[in-house]
Amino acid sequence: MAEALVQSGLHLHEQLMSTAHPRQALVVSLLVLCPLLLLLARFATTGKATTSRERLLAKLPSPPTRLPVIGHLHLVGSLPHVSLRDLVERHGHGGLMLLRLGAVPTLVVSSPRAAQAVLRTHDHAFASRKGSAVTDILFYGSSDIAFSPYGEHWRNIRKIVTTQLLTVKKVRAYRFVREHEVRLVMEKTGEAAAMGKAVDLSGLLLFFTNEIMCNIVSGKLFMEEGRRNKLFRELTEANSKLLGGFNLEDYFPSMGRLGVVRKVVCAKAKKVSKRWDDLLDRLIDGHDSKSVANHGDEKISDLIDVLLSIQQQYGLTRDNVKAILVDMFQAGTDTSSIVLEYAMAELMRKPRLMEKLQAEVRGIVPRGNDMVTEDDLNSMSYLKAVIKETLRLHPPVVLFVPHLSLADCDIEGYTIPAGTRVIINGWAIGRDTSSWERADEFVPERFMEGSSTANVDYSGNDFLFLPFGSGRRMCPGTVPLHSNTR
Numbered sequence: 001m002a003e004a005l006v007q008s009g010l011h012l013h014e015q016l017m018s019t020a021h022p023r024q025a026l027v028v029s030l031l032v033l034c035p036l037l038l039l040l041a042r043f044a045t046t047g048k049a050t051t052s053r054e055r056l057l058a059k060l061p062s063p064p065t066r067l068p069v070i071g072h073l074h075l076v077g078s079l080p081h082v083s084l085r086d087l088v089e090r091h092g093h094g095g096l097m098l099l100r101l102g103a104v105p106t107l108v109v110s111s112p113r114a115a116q117a118v119l120r121t122h123d124h125a126f127a128s129r130k131g132s133a134v135t136d137i138l139f140y141g142s143s144d145i146a147f148s149p150y151g152e153h154w155r156n157i158r159k160i161v162t163t164q165l166l167t168v169k170k171v172r173a174y175r176f177v178r179e180h181e182v183r184l185v186m187e188k189t190g191e192a193a194a195m196g197k198a199v200d201l202s203g204l205l206l207f208f209t210n211e212i213m214c215n216i217v218s219g220k221l222f223m224e225e226g227r228r229n230k231l232f233r234e235l236t237e238a239n240s241k242l243l244g245g246f247n248l249e250d251y252f253p254s255m256g257r258l259g260v261v262r263k264v265v266c267a268k269a270k271k272v273s274k275r276w277d278d279l280l281d282r283l284i285d286g287h288d289s290k291s292v293a294n295h296g297d298e299k300i301s302d303l304i305d306v307l308l309s310i311q312q313q314y315g316l317t318r319d320n321v322k323a324i325l326v327d328m329f330q331a332g333t334d335t336s337s338i339v340l341e342y343a344m345a346e347l348m349r350k351p352r353l354m355e356k357l358q359a360e361v362r363g364i365v366p367r368g369n370d371m372v373t374e375d376d377l378n379s380m381s382y383l384k385a386v387i388k389e390t391l392r393l394h395p396p397v398v399l400f401v402p403h404l405s406l407a408d409c410d411i412e413g414y415t416i417p418a419g420t421r422v423i424i425n426g427w428a429i430g431r432d433t434s435s436w437e438r439a440d441e442f443v444p445e446r447f448m449e450g451s452s453t454a455n456v457d458y459s460g461n462d463f464l465f466l467p468f469g470s471g472r473r474m475c476p477g478t479v480p481l482h483s484n485t486r
């Protein structure tokens with residue numbers, strides 16, 4: 001179940017990063033596109049090995065079996081993160097390898113040391129992104145946080161997210177939303193258990209995280225909630241499919257610029273984007289800067305309220321606001337539910353660990369309390385270790401959103417030319433056998449006191465454990481994740 005889940009790739013970043021594709025999809029797509037192949041070959045081979053950039057790329061370690069037109073695409077199997085890890089082990093050097101994915105030279109980074117070079121030593125040079133026709137449509141000209149190129153606009157919206165939207169204070173304020181949703185999940189599970197019915201945990205956890213994100217982003221006052229939340233779920237899934245599908249332009253950018261190809265590639269994305277746009281327009285129109293969701297005495301503004309209230313101060317257009325909102329949904333929903341699902345799957349497979357965790361919870365929650373409160377969680381060191389271990393072994397973002405280099409950089413004795421796409425394999429880094437003992441096993445004890453890796457954490461400073469990345473493009477979502485999963 002778990003590996004399939006990684007592949008079904010529900011999370012924004014996971015989708016975005018799936019620049020490497022299942023072979024089947026590739027073969028089908030290429031058959032369909034056969035008439036275009038000759039043209040492709042022309043585009044794909046232009047400038048080959050003649051420029052200084054090509055000469056630098058040619059020095060990088062790379063699998064020898066490169067085919068005309070598709071390059072190394074045929075080497076990438078149905079689990080791209082696994083294929084890439086294996087390919088780097090076989091053909092890479094120092095955790096680095098160059099793949100030609102169609103016409104796009106792509107640097108694959110697969111070891112803690114190489115990741116440190118990219119995300120810390122040369123962070124500035126590797127901090128950009130390259131949008132595509134699809135991200136331009138779904139994210140309002142790629143003006144969201146995840147796809148914006150490095151520069152003024154990205155700095156501005158990233159600041160908004162970290163100082164206004166995803167702050168500890170703000171996330172704490174939504175505690176009542178989380179507690180309400182946890183109670184609902186408990187009730188549903190309890191009812192099913194009483195009737196001896198099986199529970200679809202994946203569905204329940206996805207529903208749970210989606211409900212939380214919906215209430216945090218757009219509050220409780222606007223539109224009939226059930227309908228709105230369902231629509232958000234559908235649209236998030238539609239985005240994931242589009243971002244994770246085979247997009248010709250990702251591999252053959254020159255082809256993508258041809259009007260006719262762009263039209264075909266973009267038709268579906270435009271339909272989905274129109275539905276997002278209608279929904280976001282209705283939600284934004286339903287808000288005004290003074291609107292607040294009430295909970296007892298607390299007055300909690302949702303993320304739309306916050307964005308509208310600072311819109312002028314930060315010079316945001318309405319489309320910028322919408323792009324940020326799409327990011328929050330896309331990035332915030334599946335990640336947390338995937339972590340929860342893997343944690344449950346691992347604990348079910350290892351009842352001894354489940355008992356240990358239950359004993360910790362029972363020892364801390366006062367007798368008679370039917371719910372664990374968020375205050376109780378701080379003292380639960382084994383629970384924290386279980387979550388860390390889940391993130392190490394099953395990071396929901398297996399391959400990071402591709403980075404783009406802005407300047408030439410020397411790494412591990414190679415010069416990586418400016419304009420190179422970089423894929424960081426977070427999944428492989430978490431399972432690196434030179435960093436982790438019994439790397440493929442679920443052992444939360446490795447994060448408990450007394451273990452040599454007890455203090456390793458995911459703040460982006462320990463390069464052997466990067467579930468959220470590191471550096472300028474590191475995930476800004478650690479604060480909400482903490483609250484949603486625990």
Ligand code: HEM
Binds near residue numbers: 147328473476
């Ligand atoms: C378990 C939960 C999550 C994990 C493991 C995770 C992981 C990541 C990773 C690995 C990246 C890419 C870093 C890079 O490209 O170098 C990323 C980017 C991002 N994440 Fe998350 N994420 C999670 C949850 C969230 C949540 C809850 C939000 C917001 C509500 C969020 C918002 C973002 C955004 C906006 C970016 C793009 C940052 C940028 O390009 O500047 N993530 N995340």
